[in-house]
Amino acid sequence: xxxxxxxxxxxxxxxxxxxxxxxxxxxxxxxxxxxxxxxxxxxxxxxxxxxxxxxxxxxxxxxxxxxxxxxxxxxxxxxxxxxxxxxxxxxxxxxxxxxxxxxxxxxxxxxxxxxxxxxxxxxxxxxxxxxxxxxxxxxxxxxxxxxxxxxxxxxxxxxxxxxxxxxxxxxxxxxxxxxxxxxxxxxxxxxxxxxxxxxxxxxxxxxxxxxxxxxxxxxxxxxxxxxxxxxxxxxxxxxxxxxxxxxxxxxxxxxxxxxxxxxxxxxxxxxxxxxxxxxxxxxxxxxxxxxxxxxxxxxxxxxxxxxxxxxxxxxxxxxxxxxxxxxxxxxxxxxxxxxxxxxxxxxxxxxxxxxxxxxxxxxxxxxxxxxxxxxxxxxxxxxxxxxxxxxxxxxxxxxxxxxxxxxxxxxxxx
Amino acid sequence: xxxxxxxxxxxxxxxxxxxxxxxxxxxxxxxxxxxxxxxxxxxxxxxxxxxxxxxxxxxxxxxxxxxxxxxxxxxxxxxxxxxxxxxxxxxxxxxxxxxxxxxxxxxxxxxxxxxxxxxxxxxxxxxxxxxxxxxxxxxxxxxxxxxxxxxxxxxxxxxxxxxxxxxxxxxxxxxxxxxxxxxxxxxxxxxxxxxxxxxxxxxxxxxxxxxxxxxxxxxxxxxxxxxxxxxxxxxxxxxxxxxxxxxxxxxxxxxxxxxxxxxxxxxxxxxxxxxxxxxxxxxxxxxxxxxxxxxxxxxxxxxxxxxxxx
Numbered sequence: 001x002x003x004x005x006x007x008x009x010x011x012x013x014x015x016x017x018x019x020x021x022x023x024x025x026x027x028x029x030x031x032x033x034x035x036x037x038x039x040x041x042x043x044x045x046x047x048x049x050x051x052x053x054x055x056x057x058x059x060x061x062x063x064x065x066x067x068x069x070x071x072x073x074x075x076x077x078x079x080x081x082x083x084x085x086x087x088x089x090x091x092x093x094x095x096x097x098x099x100x101x102x103x104x105x106x107x108x109x110x111x112x113x114x115x116x117x118x119x120x121x122x123x124x125x126x127x128x129x130x131x132x133x134x135x136x137x138x139x140x141x142x143x144x145x146x147x148x149x150x151x152x153x154x155x156x157x158x159x160x161x162x163x164x165x166x167x168x169x170x171x172x173x174x175x176x177x178x179x180x181x182x183x184x185x186x187x188x189x190x191x192x193x194x195x196x197x198x199x200x201x202x203x204x205x206x207x208x209x210x211x212x213x214x215x216x217x218x219x220x221x222x223x224x225x226x227x228x229x230x231x232x233x234x235x236x237x238x239x240x241x242x243x244x245x246x247x248x249x250x251x252x253x254x255x256x257x258x259x260x261x262x263x264x265x266x267x268x269x270x271x272x273x274x275x276x277x278x279x280x281x282x283x284x285x286x287x288x289x290x291x292x293x294x295x296x297x298x299x300x301x302x303x304x305x306x307x308x309x310x311x312x313x314x315x316x317x318x319x320x321x322x323x324x325x326x327x328x329x330x331x332x333x334x335x336x337x338x339x340x341x342x343x344x345x346x347x348x349x350x351x352x353x354x355x356x357x358x359x360x361x362x363x364x365x366x367x368x369x370x371x372x373x374x375x376x377x378x379x380x381x382x383x384x385x386x387x388x389x390x391x392x393x394x395x396x397x398x399x400x401x402x403x404x405x406x407x408x409x410x411x412x413x414x
Numbered sequence: 415x416x417x418x419x420x421x422x423x424x425x426x427x428x429x430x431x432x433x434x435x436x437x438x439x440x441x442x443x444x445x446x447x448x449x450x451x452x453x454x455x456x457x458x459x460x461x462x463x464x465x466x467x468x469x470x471x472x473x474x475x476x477x478x479x480x481x482x483x484x485x486x487x488x489x490x491x492x493x494x495x496x497x498x499x500x501x502x503x504x505x506x507x508x509x510x511x512x513x514x515x516x517x518x519x520x521x522x523x524x525x526x527x528x529x530x531x532x533x534x535x536x537x538x539x540x541x542x543x544x545x546x547x548x549x550x551x552x553x554x555x556x557x558x559x560x561x562x563x564x565x566x567x568x569x570x571x572x573x574x575x576x577x578x579x580x581x582x583x584x585x586x587x588x589x590x591x592x593x594x595x596x597x598x599x600x601x602x603x604x605x606x607x608x609x610x611x612x613x614x615x616x617x618x619x620x621x622x623x624x625x626x627x628x629x630x631x632x633x634x635x636x637x638x639x640x641x642x643x644x645x646x647x648x649x650x651x652x653x654x655x656x657x658x659x660x661x662x663x664x665x666x667x668x669x670x671x672x673x674x675x676x677x678x679x680x681x682x683x684x685x686x687x688x689x690x691x692x693x694x695x696x697x698x699x700x701x702x703x704x705x706x707x708x709x710x711x712x713x714x715x716x717x718x719x720x721x722x723x724x
Contacts, residue, residue, distance in 0.1 A: 047469050113688050120470055141469055213587035216670075221687070260588045262670040274565050275586055396468055396689065403687050408499035410683050412506070412672035 047137055049393050055167035058140045058174060066149040067328045073100050074327040079334060081106045082115060082126035082322070086288075089350030096337045102330060111220070111265075119144055119322060127325030128334060130178055130317055133168045134222075134393045139320060145174050146321045152332035155339035160356040160382045163316070175318040176335055179284065179353035180380045182388070183223055183313035184306035186267065186286040191277030197305035197377065203231035205278060207251075207258045214277035216262040216270065217255075221406035222391050224263075226313055227280055228252060230389070237313065237389045240398045245405050252409040263410060268292060268352075272302070283378040287371060288352030304378045314380070314388030316356065345370075354380050455702075462487050462695035471688030473695075486692030490700075500680060504700075507676040510590070511658045514597040515651055518605045521598070522650070526609035531616075541610065547603045556667040559596060560586065563668070588671025596664040601654040608653055612646025613639075645716045652712055656705050677701055 050056035060066070079096075081088065085108040093104045109115035112131050118124060120142055131139060139145045150156070156164055156176060163177040185205065187196050191214060196205045206215050217224045226237035228248045239245065255261060262276065268285035270276045272292040286304040293299060306312050319338065321331040337343055344355040349370065354360065362379045365371045371379060394402060460475035463482030467474050476482060493500045529540045547555065562568050563585035570583060585592050616639060624634035662678030677697055684694035 111686070114686055116470065117472055117688075120472065138469055213584040256672055260671050260673050262587060263672060264670045275584075396466070396471065399471065400689055403690055407680075407684060407687070407690065407693070408493075410672050410675060411499050411503040411680055412675035 047141055047393065047395070049395065050137060050168040051392050052167045052390060055170050056137070057170035058136075060147045060173060061143070064143060064146065064323060066147040067152075067332070069149065069151050071329045073102070073330050073333055077102065077327045077330065079104045079128070079327050079330045080126045080325065081128050081130075081334075082119070082124075083108060083130045084110075087130065087351055087353070089347040091350065092338065092343050092347045095343065096334055099337070100330065100333060102327075104334070119324070122324070125324050125326050126322050127327050127331040129320050129322050131320060132315065132317055133166070133175075134391055136168050136175055136318065136320070137393050140174055144323055146323045146325070146328060146331075147173050148176070148321060148335070149332060152329070153336045153339065155336045158339050158341055158344070158357055158359060160358060160385075162382065162385050163356055169318075175320050176339060177356050178317045178319045178338065179351075180314070180316045180356045180385075181353055182283045182306045182378070182380055182384065183218070183227065183315065184281060184283065184304055184377070185278065186271060186281035186289070186302065186304045187278040188271060188274075188301045189303055190301045191274070196278065196303070201231065202305050203227060206261065206280065207231075207255055209258050211278050212259045215259045216264055216267050216276045216279040218267070218280050218282070219263045219265050221403060223313065224280065225252075225402060225406060226389070226391055228255075230312065235311070235389060238392045238394060238398075240394075240401075242401065245401055249405045249408060252405070256409070256412065272297070283380060284351065284353035286352075286375060286378050290352075290372070290375075299372050300374055302372075302375060304375055306377050308377070310381065310384035310387040312384075312388060313391065314384045315391065316385075317353075356380075356382070458695045458698055462692050462699060464692065466689050466692065473691040487696045487699075490693050490696035494700075500697075503675050503680055504677055506590075506674070507659060507678075510594050510597065510674075510676060511655055514594050514601070514658055515655050517594070517598045518602050518654055519647070519651060521602055522605035522609055523647075526606050526613055529606075530610050530613035544603060544606050544610070552600055553663070553667075555600065556596065556664060559599070560667055563592065586668060586670075588669045588673040590674055592668050593665050593674045593676075596668045597658050597661065600661075600664060601658055604657075605650050605654045608650040609643075609646060612643045612650070616642055645712075648712050648715050652708060655708070659701055659705060 048056055079102055081093075081104060083106055087108075088106060093106070096102075097104055107126065109118070112135055115129065116131070116135060116138060119126065119129065129139075129145075136145075150172075153176065156172065159177055164172060166172065166175075166177075169175045185196055185202055187205075192205075192211060194205075196202050199205060205211065206217065217227070222237075225248050228251045229235070229237050229239065229244065232247055232251060234244055234247070236244070261279075262270070264270065267276055267279045267281055268288045269292045271279055271281070271286075272289045273294065281304065283304065283306065286302060289302055290299050293302075319335050321328060321335065325331055338347065338355075339357075341357055341359040344357045345360065348354055348360070362381045365379050366373055366376055393399075457475060459482075460477050461473045463479075463484060463486070464476040465474045465483065466472070490500065492498065494504060495501060525544070529537055529544065533540050564570075565582065565584060567585075569585065573583070574580065620642070621634060621638060624638045629637060660678045660681070662676060662682040665674050665676050665679055666682075677700075681694045681697045681701075684690040684697070
C-alpha cells in the first residue's frame, strides 16, 4: 500500500532549511568561540616541574602580592574551605570559629584533579584549598593561589624543618604542610594470616592468587602505578621510559588475572567492614580504619607495612590560600591555627592523618595512645622524607603515556 | 496512538499545507532539542576534536570545524579493534546490556500482562506497588544491595542456612553476574510501566474476534496480542537498554573491579582524568552511534504499525 501523502518536507523545503542551517552554523561557531575566550588565556606559559634535585622558588608576580602586615580579620564573612570529606576535625574548626567569631564552611571534592579543574573554572570563592604537593606548580603558574604573608603564620616554627623550606616551594612562599602520609600495604590478619611485612617483596602479595577477590589498589593512577614500579624493583616512580611503562602495563594485567582487585579509595571503610582483606593503603587510612571496625571486632586485626628503611612512597598535603577567596586575612589566621600543636593533635586524632609537627614524637605516639601497637608502622617519621620516593608532576607527554597505561588497566582487558 | 489516526480519509488538501499554528506549537520541543541536545552535542564534538591545555590538562574546545584535530578520536578508535585495550570493555557492555534486557523483558512482560489484563480490581494497587521503587533513588537501592551482598551480609547468611554451610561468596569483587543482576534490578521498573501502558490499551474487541474465529488462548496471544504489542516491547526495551548502555554506577558500586568495567566506566574515568576528556567525548560519540541504529529500527517498527492500522 503506497504511503499516503506524509507531512514531511519536500525537496524545496529541504534545500531551504539546509541553507538556513549552513548560514546558522558559522554564527553558532562565532558565538561559542566568543564564549570560550576566557579559558585559553593561560595556555602560553609552560610548566616548571619541581623535584628534590631541582628545587623551585616560585615567583611572586606584581599583580598577585601577599596581603599587608597587621590587618584585622574580615568581619561577618564566612571562611570557605575546600577539602576532601572527613579530612578536618570538626572541633578544630569550631575552636577557630569561637576564637574569631566567624563561621567556617567546608566544601568537599573527591580528588584533587577534579578540585583543581573547578577552581580554575572560576566562580568559586574558596579561601583555603588542601592540595597535594605535586599540584603547586599548576596552582602557581595558573595564578590561582595567593602568596603567604609570613608574619601571620608564626606557627610555621612548629613543623618539621624540612617543610619550612621544601623543594617544591622554596621559602614556603605559597604553601604550608597539612598532613604527611606513607603509601604501603594494609591487611587484616584474620583474613590474611601471613605476615605480609615479613615477605621478601611485600608488594607481590597483591599478585598472590591466594588472596583473589580480597584485594584492592588505590584508585589514583600515579600512586597505584608507582607501587607497581616499586614491586618491579624500579625506584624511579616518575619514569619517562616507555620500557618501564610497558612493564607496568603487563604487571597490571597480571594483577587483574591473579587477584582481580577492587580499584577504589574507600579502603578505610571496606577493609574494616571485611570486604577487603589486603590492600594498597595510605597510612592515614589504616589509622582511620580503626573507627570503622564493626562492634566486637578487635583493633588488633589491622596491620600495615611500610618499608622500615623509609624507601617507599611518602607524600604530604598542603594548605594554600586561594586567590579567589574573599577572606585572605582569615585564611592566614586559619592556616596558623591548624599549625598550632594542640589543634594539630586534635585534628590527627580525628582524621588519622599525621601533621608534620615537631611536638609529635613518632616514638611516643604508641605510648601516648594515639596509635595502637599493631599499627606502629603507620607512623610517619621525618627521616622518611630524606630517603622516600616522591611522586612528581609529569610533563604533558609523559603524563599522557602514564594515563594511557592506567586507562587500559581500568578498562579491564578481556 | 493508532486509534486517533484510524479515520484517515484522503486528506483534505488544506491539512498538509503550512498552517502556522502547528510549527508554533512544536517550537518548545524544537528549542529544547536545540539547546539541550544539539548544542551540547556540538560542544562534545569541539572537545573531542579540540586541544588540551598544556598546563592544567583540561580540554580546550575548538569551535571551528576547519581546525579540528582528530588525534584523540583516532586514538580511541585504534584501541577498539582486535587486541585493543577498549574493545573488550565495549563487547562486555554489549553482552551485559543484552543479557540484562532479556532478563528484564522476561520478568517485566508477565508482570505487566498480569496487571493490565488479569488483575481486575487489584490493578490500581498493583500499579502503585510497581511504581513504588521509583520513590527510592537508584543510588540508595544499589547501596542497599551492597549491604545485602557483603561477605557477612544477608545473602551469604541466608545461603548458609543459619551457619549450616560455610558460604563465603565474595559477591562484590568483580562478579559479572552481580553487575548484570544489578542492572536488571535497577531498570526493571522502567520496563514494566511502558509494557503495562501498551498492554492496557490493546483493543479488547480484536482479542474477542480472535477467540470468535476459533483461536485458542495460546494462539490468540501468539498471533494477535504479541504482534500488536511489538512496538510497545521495542519501546520498552529501548527505554531500559539506552540508559543501561551509559550506566557506570552499578558496576562502580557492586564491583569496582576493572574486570566488569563498562563503557560508562570508561567515560567516567576519562572525564575525570586530566588530559583525557577528549577520549571521554569519543566514547560518548560511539555510544550515540550505537544507540541511534536501534532508534531507527524503532521508528520503522512504529511507522509500519501505523500503516497496518490504517
